[in-house]
Amino acid sequence: MTIHLKYWKQDGPDAQGYFEEKTLDTVNEHMSFLEMLDVLNEELQLEGKDPVEFDYDCREGICGSCNLVINGQAHGPNAKTACCQLHMRTYNDGDHITIEPPRAAAFPVIKDLVVDRSGFDRIIEAGGYVSVKTGSAQEANSTPIEKHSSDMAFDYATCIGCGACVAACPNASASLFTGAKIAHLNKMPQGEVERYDRVVAMVDQMKEEGFGDCSNYGECEAVCPQGISISAIAEMRRDYVKAMFS
């Protein structure tokens, strides 16, 4: 199949970015989106041009490295699907596809489609840890956890930190990521010790990094490859209010 690509090129963080266009005639419908980009890069290299940089690692939809904005949608058109799991059969012969990096001041472009997501790491550093007793491992059943809480904590813990929520939010807010990271620890007894310090520190860090405010657009939930609910944001807000009275 033939695909007309328009993709973002930017030589470095401070360089002026621009779009480049190229038509690929050898795209196979069984290719993943990233394999299609591999083909693009092979062709570019044969022409003596620089390949387009893009992030990836596992290509199995579990690592959260890939985060392309495809035709204006983070990870492309399919729900609960990372763009490495998006296949070219989703598209039709002759389609035009625009590929951009996630755009946010807190995610500065490193090169082309690769952005620096270390802001997420610093949000986690601010409070995404638990205090544990050192020494020998304790008996596994000594900390009972209510089924509903452990299920919810597990759902929130599925966040792979890809940043699609930030990419898709009209305000470039990191509320879904931060909410999920807070809630998955705050739902567990192990996270209880730092519960309120955690929510305040991580919410502050989110602002510090330059992410925007949440406007309850709910677009983050729609683009999340793990389908994490904006209930995570509600958990964050509830715990923040409780923190004020703790």
Add this chain to the structure above:
Amino acid sequence: MPSLKQALSSQVGRKIMTGITGIGLMLFLIGHLGGNLTIFGTADAFNIYTKTLMDLGPLLYVIEAGLAFFFLYHTVLGVSIWLGRRKARPQGYDTYKTKGGTSHQSLASRSMIISGSVMFIFLILHIIHFKFGADYTTMIDGEQARDLRKLVIEEFQKTWVVIGYVFVLVLAILHLSHGFWSAFTSLGMKHGETSKKVQLAAYAFGIILMLGFIFIPVYIYITGGEGSLISY
């Protein structure tokens, strides 16, 4: 424990305050509509209602100051969140599209800044229009009182006034149909069955409330102030 200042300036605090002030303003609108509908009561009902309010004296000033605070706080937060978008995303997308599904991106949610700004300008004009409008007087129980009812009926016979009011009130339906749901979400409502019901309630609230407001100018305009619902 965060300080109050830290909490209010945090992204969570800003959203919670937008929700609280929004709910306060919605409660005010319900009361406002209830008062307005007295125009369809007895000949004196509307003027008795406005006189009762004005007779509150200093208490009325306190209520007005409280309302002004809610309006201003809500507006400042809304504008500041909107301005923050450019800072958080200096370089916009060439192409941007919602993914649909569970997203709450809609004409209503994306136009909150526009509908809100128009309502804010309208609010100022609305106060000038009626509070500081022509000062007709009437007698209620032997006491002199302002005849606001006469002014309302007179003003709503002007085409441009009615068009202006209806236009703003339709925008208010948009604002409320997202704002009602969003306020509860800001206050910690989770996404699920309740949230879906609250979204339906938001549409119903926006439409019913605003149709109530719209009915008054439209009815007066169509009947030339002499419809059977208005007694003299």
